[in-house]
Amino acid sequence: MIIDFIIGITLMNAIPHMLVGYGKIRFLGLFGYGDNQNIAYALLSTIISVSLFSWKYGMAGWQENAIYTGAIFVLSAYWIFGKILIKYFSKK
Numbered sequence: 001m002i003i004d005f006i007i008g009i010t011l012m013n014a015i016p017h018m019l020v021g022y023g024k025i026r027f028l029g030l031f032g033y034g035d036n037q038n039i040a041y042a043l044l045s046t047i048i049s050v051s052l053f054s055w056k057y058g059m060a061g062w063q064e065n066a067i068y069t070g071a072i073f074v075l076s077a078y079w080i081f082g083k084i085l086i087k088y089f090s091k092k
Contacts, residue, residue, distance in 0.1 A: 003052060003056055004056075007049050007052045007053050007056070007068075008049075010045045010046075010049040011046065011049035011050075011071055011072070011075065013042075014043075014045040014046045014049070015042070015074075015075060015078060017029050017038045017039070017041045017042040018038070018075075018078055018079065018082060019078065019082060019086070020038050021037075021038035021041075021042060022035075022082045023086045029041035046079075053065075053068060
């Protein structure tokens with residue numbers, strides 16, 4: 001039960017840190033203030049979450065747990081398109 005909480009919190013923690021890193025917003029992360037520090041923290045959070053999930057549930061868990069797979073899909077979309085979307089929508 002506690003490991004599921006850690007899996008979820010690290011995955012959801014990655015999203016805001018990645019977005020503030022891409023958006024160049026000053027925000028404190030594990031590695032300090034700054035864009036690259038927040039992106040690195042988001043990457044670390046993602047790796048921890050995926051590693052713990054794979055360790056606990058194995059490959060079958062990816063097919064059986066659609067909620068987690070969906071959350072990973074959303075996070076992946078942010079990783080791929082986040083910088084582009086922030087740049088596009090922040091034009092004045």
